[in-house]
Amino acid sequence: MNRPEKLERDLTAWLADSATPRVPDFTDDILWVTARTRQRPRWSFAQRWLPMSAVALIRRTSKPIPWRTLGLIAVLALLIVAAVSFYVGSQPRLPPAFGLAATGLVAYASSGDIYTVDPTTGAREAIVSGRDDDREPRWSLDGTRVAFLRSSGLGEALVVFDVQRREVVTTTDPLLEVDADSIAWSPDGRSIAVGASAGGLRVLFIVDANSGALTPLAVDYLELDVYWRPPVGHQLMFFGGTGPNVGLFMVDVDDGVVTEIARPAGPGGWIRPSGWTPDGRRAVFMRDDGSGRFRTHIVDVTTGAEVVIDDVAYGHVSNDGTRMVALDVDGRLCVANLGGGPCVQIGQPSQAYEGTHAAGAHWSPDDEWILIRDLFNGGAMRIDSDGQNADQPSWIADGAESIQRVAP
Amino acid sequence: MDQRELVERAGNGDHDAFALLVDVSVARLEAVARLILRDQELARDAVQDAYIRAWRDLPGLRDPERFDAWLHRLTVNACLDAVRRRKRRPIEVDLSPVMPATISDQTGNIADRDQLERGFRRLHAEQRAVLVLHYYVGMSASAVAESLDIPVGTAQSRLNRALTELRAAIAADERQPAEPRAVTA
Numbered sequence: 271m272n273r274p275e276k277l278e279r280d281l282t283a284w285l286a287d288s289a290t291p292r293v294p295d296f297t298d299d300i301l302w303v304t305a306r307t308r309q310r311p312r313w314s315f316a317q318r319w320l321p322m323s324a325v326a327l328i329r330r331t332s333k334p335i336p337w338r339t340l341g342l343i344a345v346l347a348l349l350i351v352a353a354v355s356f357y358v359g360s361q362p363r364l365p366p367a368f369g370l371a372a373t374g375l376v377a378y379a380s381s382g383d384i385y386t387v388d389p390t391t392g393a394r395e396a397i398v399s400g401r402d403d404d405r406e407p408r409w410s411l412d413g414t415r416v417a418f419l420r421s422s423g424l425g426e427a428l429v430v431f432d433v434q435r436r437e438v439v440t441t442t443d444p445l446l447e448v449d450a451d452s453i454a455w456s457p458d459g460r461s462i463a464v465g466a467s468a469g470g471l472r473v474l475f476i477v478d479a480n481s482g483a484l485t486p487l488a489v490d491y492l493e494l495d496v497y498w499r500p501p502v503g504h505q506l507m508f509f510g511g512t513g514p515n516v517g518l519f520m521v522d523v524d525d526g527v528v529t530e531i532a533r534p535a536g537p538g539g540w541i542r543p544s545g546w547t548p549d550g551r552r553a554v555f556m557r558d559d560g561s562g563r564f565r566t567h568i569v570d571v572t573t574g575a576e577v578v579i580d581d582v583a584y585g586h587v588s589n590d591g592t593r594m595v596a597l598d599v600d601g602r603l604c605v606a607n608l609g610g611g612p613c614v615q616i617g618q619p620s621q622a623y624e625g626t627h628a629a630g631a632h633w634s635p636d637d638e639w640i641l642i643r644d645l646f647n648g649g650a651m652r653i654d655s656d657g658q659n660a661d662q663p664s665w666i667a668d669g670a671e672s673i674q675r676v677a678p
Numbered sequence: 679m680d681q682r683e684l685v686e687r688a689g690n691g692d693h694d695a696f697a698l699l700v701d702v703s704v705a706r707l708e709a710v711a712r713l714i715l716r717d718q719e720l721a722r723d724a725v726q727d728a729y730i731r732a733w734r735d736l737p738g739l740r741d742p743e744r745f746d747a748w749l750h751r752l753t754v755n756a757c758l759d760a761v762r763r764r765k766r767r768p769i770e771v772d773l774s775p776v777m778p779a780t781i782s783d784q785t786g787n788i789a790d791r792d793q794l795e796r797g798f799r800r801l802h803a804e805q806r807a808v809l810v811l812h813y814y815v816g817m818s819a820s821a822v823a824e825s826l827d828i829p830v831g832t833a834q835s836r837l838n839r840a841l842t843e844l845r846a847a848i849a850a851d852e853r854q855p856a857e858p859r860a861v862t863a
Contacts, residue, residue, distance in 0.1 A: 277845055278813065284794045285814040289713045291705035300704070300726050301697050304733040309691055315738030525763050 308481045363677035367411040367457035368500040368548040370589050371635035374674030376665070377407040377416055384418055384431070385668070389652075392665040398431055406450040406629075406671065410459050413674040415439065415479070417455065417462050419448055428453070428464055430479050440482035445475070451495040451628035455479075457503030461523070463496050474508060476523055489521050489528055495628035497543055500550040507531060507543050507553060518543055518555055520571070531571060535559035544584070547591035547608065554594065554608070556583045566596060568608050579606050582613045584625030586640075588633045593655070595633070595640050597625050603642070605655060616657020635675045641666075685742035688733075696733055699745070704729075706815070707753045713810045714757040714803055724756040731756070750815070750825040754807045761803040797847035805840035812837055 365371035375386040377397075384398040384407050398404055403421040410417070416433055419426045424444035432439050445466035452465035452474070462477040474491035475484045490510045499505040504524050511517050517533035518541055531553050534541045538560030545554050547568075556566050564583035569576045582604065585596035596613055598604045601622050604613035623642035624630040632641040637655060644651045650670040653660040679687075679698075687695035707728065711721035731752050739748055798806065811822045823833035 277841065277848075280790060280794060281798075281809065281844070282813045284791060284798075285713060285810065288795075289709040289814070291709045293705045294708045294722065294725070296722055296726065297700060297704050300700060300729045301693075303726070303730055304696065305693050307730060307734055309737050310734055312737040315735070 303483065306481055306483050307478075364412040364414070365635070365675040365677045367459075367503065368589075369591075370637060370678070371413075371675040372678045373634045373636050373638075374409075374413055374676035376641070376670045376673050377409060378669030378671045379405040379407055379418065380668050384416065386433075386674075387665045387668075387670070389663070389665050392663075394665070394668075397433060397436070398429075404429070406453065408453050408455065409672045409674045410455045410479075411457055411675060412459050413676050415459070416672070417453060417479075419450060419453075425466075428462065428477055428482075430462070430477075430482070440478075440480060442477055442482045442484055445484075449493060452493075454496050454498055454506075456498050457500065463498070463506055465491060465493065465496070474506070474510075487521060487523065488526055489519065492516065494542055497545045499546050500548050502550070507546065509541065509543060517541060518553070520553075529571075531555070532557075532567065532569065535565075542584075544594070545587040547587060548589065549591065552608070554585060554587055556585065558583070564599070566594070566606075577608065577610045579610065579613060582606055584623075584630070586631045586633060588637045588655070589635055590637055593637075595631055595655070597622060603653070603657070605657065614657070616655075617653050617660045621651065621653065621660055629671055632673050634673055636678075641670050641673065681745065682742045685736070685739065685745045689736040689739060689742070691737075693733075696736070700729060703746075703749060707749065710750070710810055710815060711753055711757050713814060714754065714806045715760060716799060720760045721757075724760045725753060727756040727759070728752040744824070747821065747825045750811065750817075751827055754811070754826060757807065758803055793848045793851050794844075796851055797844045800847045801840060801843055805836065805843060808833065808836045809840050809844070 373389065375388055377384060377386050379385070382403040382405070383396050383400070384404050385394060385396050387394045397416070398418070404418050405421075407416045407418040409415075414432065414434060416431045418429055418431070420429045420441065422444045425446045426448045427444050428442045428448070430439040430441075431437070445464065447467040449465040452463060454463045456462065456479075460479055462479055463474060464477060465472055465474050467473065468486065472491055472493055474487045474489060474496065476487060477484055487506075489508065490512050491508050492510045494509045496506050496508045499507060499520065505520050505522050507518060507520050509516070510519050518531040520529045520531055521527070532541060532555060535557045536559060540558040540560075541555060543553070543555045544566065546552065547554070551572060552568050552570050554566065554568050556564055558564050564581060566579045566582045566585050567576055568579075581599040582596045585594040585606075587594045587608070591608065593605055593607055595603065595605050595616075598613050598615065600619070602615050602619055603617045603621055603623070604615045606613035621642070621644065623644065627643065630643050633639075633655070634641065640653050640655055642651050642653060643649075649662065650666050651660060651662050652666060679695075681699070681702075684695045684699050688699055704725065708721060708725050711724045711728075712718060715721045715724060728749070732749055739745065798809075801809070808822055808826070811817045811825055812819070817825065819834045819837060820830050822837070823830040826833060828836075
């Protein structure tokens, strides 16, 4: 027997000995996940529309090129382009996920139901009502769906509701100790980040917005709000770490790679994320150096270039990425330029927002005004971004928690 | 119920039919993934990814007779994805053998086994995949081509190339008897 034959025979025997087939212990896990995963509709597969000869060509066989089939594919492609163009043209325009947009409806929860109100006309509507106890609505960035928390005997489920179709898209399994601050829609609308407890730890879950499937991220998430990084949106900024190594990190949800953004200023210090500029280049966060002195940092995560604004905390970045509304050392509202300089006080001394709540303040999508959860008087308040006018219009009286972005 | 009918029913959303398909194939696919990846945890993730993708995309499978080849392709692709992801971040290396040798070992002496093990680990994952499909699953070159979605000629040349490199790796190993055991796949 020559050498190659022996090698092949030995390889066959060694492979068989090295991995005897055995039924693995994770079969039930596979079936659990797939039972909760929605199948792609049949029409969405291109090969379903093509003749078998064309499919065979796409498989890159070494057969001669069939020009007639290629011609048929070209005709089909033109028809598909025409159909897609017609379909896209007939669809309502959607706003960009980041940057300026027009202002749509304002969502809020009241008495366990979810409402929307039009800030222009004051028209109010209960979009989700019934016996369920629902709270904390959050508009998707394209303004088509609302996610909210629904109480159940075991905890709270995250529900995705399609506002145009007036139907629940999906409901997750119950989550324990959900942090409403952490609910964050991904820019493409396919996922929602949410922090909850599992196995005695805080866990950052990625929810499939279509199927409700929950995927825990393998990161040491601790608490607080999280922010998807513009413009692509597959990276999340979060507060996490273990022991002395806590800080702000960025995780790529596609490949799990974690990158450190910043640490607290020192022992006893504190750090909290405030968001991103819409170009995704700069991370905005606040630090307390342990002596009670606050600063807000605007850091270019590529170059490390940094702008520091002293005595300003709990900032919220405007949609155009040029300003932030924050609280100054006196606890007063102020607006600062992200390029640096003083934070200019706006509103009255009695007006401030709940800084430790991620939904404490919202810029309207057109940056014309700011919605605050009034820290001193309760309820919500609208204040012009230049600080000239602050009021509590009738539409805001029952609550205001999330603002819909619509196409300009 | 034959496999063709199960595939058709699963493609129409029948999850019980899909569960039967999983039952009859999961042991083989898990072994294939273990051999390609040489890491049990990665193999587990790859097999899970493959089945999730299979369930999601089954409505697009036009010819139910191709289900086995298609499932192998999904598994191999999931393994290659796992290798690419692993290259981008540090991992804990499992030094234990994928499966301990059994007393029914028919592959010759321990030195031959170790040489094969080391040589096999030195191959690229794509090369390990074609060898596993051909010499472990028992696929012909044309079946390997169908499973990997490549022309038959390419599959044949990959098989030959992988064998050549395996042979070269074993020869190099024989020249360095004191070389430490490789610890990465």
